[in-house]
Amino acid sequence: MKLADLVRVLDDIAPPHFAFGFDHIGLQCGSLESDIKTAAVTLDHSLFAVQFCQNQGCDLLVVHHPLIWDPITELTPENPTVLPAYELAKSGIACFATHTNWDCAQGGVNDALCSQLGLINCIPFGPSQPELLTLLQTYVPNGHEETLINKLKSQGFSTHCGYQDCVYQSAGLGRYLPTSEAKPFLGEVGQYASTPEVKLEWLMPNRLVSRAKAMLQEAHPYEVPLFIEAQAGSRPAAHIGRVGHLTAPMTLKDFKTHVDNKLDTSALVWGDPARLISKVALIGGSSGSDWRSAIEEGVDIFVTGEIPQNEAVDAVSAGFSVMAAGHYATEQPGMAAMKNLLDHRVPEISWKLIEPPPGFGGRPL
DSSP states (O other): OBHHHHHHHHHHHSOGGGSOTTOOOEEEESOTTSBOSEEEEESOOOHHHHHHHHHHTOSEEEESSOSOOSOOSOOOTTOTTTHHHHHHHHHTOEEEEOOHHHHHSTTSHHHHHHHHHTOEEEEEESOOOOEEEEEEEEEEETTOHHHHHHHHHTTTTTOBTTBOSOOEEEEEEEEEOOOTTOOOSSSOTTSOEEEEEEEEEEEEEGGGHHHHHHHHHHHOSSSSOOEEEEEEEEEOOOOSEEEEEEEEEEEHHHHHHHHHHHHTSOOEEESOTTOEEEEEEEEEEEOGGGHHHHHHTTOSEEEEEEOOHHHHHHHHHTTOOEEEOOHHHHHHHHHHHHHHHHHHHOTTSEEEEOOOOTTSTTOOO
16 A cells, blocks of 8 residues: 555544644655555654564554654764664655644544543543644646646645545636746747636645645646635644543542553552542643643543643642553553554554563653
8 A cells, every 4th residue: 555545544543633733743754655565553753663663574653752843953873862763764664643633533542541441431621722724726727737636635635524635626717928037838928828727726724735835836837826825714623631430439549550450550649549539531641731621520530641740739739639640551552542443444554563561662661
């Protein structure tokens, strides 16, 4: 399968418009034209994960935490921060990140965490970020419209709310007078020209507009193509967290034991050990300050991966209980869920789940 086709599946599983504005998701290494036969899924782009891919002959590594976050000024094996990217590029292994979009998505990180902890009647809660949209328009002479349509189609730019290859086209007549400074594709310098044209329109996230224009510019027959951008509202937001219920209440002390056993972790907990826990709010990863939103949901405890000490102190001062169950422990189940989903959705690819041994690859002892 071509990576471009697989990206469409990944974007359907973890819609890019669910990602928060600060995030860096999608293809970060490799070519959309590459063939994918074997792929691996894991939480981190660790050197352990990269070496696993190299040893197993993987063509793609799907990760939760983006391979590239800050701009890279050098790609050398001496720099441990970029060493995984260096090794992936050297080995011809692509890397695709599904981060906050997979946190928010149905069946994603936080739904998987609910399932792992045995929570029932789960509903969304917590932060969300609607994605702003742009209507991008251009004009092309008759007979050349499919070239531009296919250019954006091949990169997945024309997908909207579950529909693929979305574009609107309408016929018109372009009129212009080329001057001596022009190099017209159609018409002659100094003579008025009337050219049958097609107007093409795409609705896309603001974050994709610059890349889309560059790709259209490259494929456009006109010397100076016209692009028109209009703000077009936003896509609905998806909440990152979940609220669910235990099948039976238990004390905070017993709930810690329950979480430790279910996630193979050693959670840090703040609160009255005798407090009864029934309704739970959770956000996997690092969301220590979101306990304030959890209180508003009427829950008994907020579970996340990491909580700064000052946030824990403030939560207890507010009479609330919080738990830091570990970043790896709260998010790796979501990557196992993704691997299982991809096994079902794309069976022609051999999918592997990378679970580093304790102490390696981002997994603590």
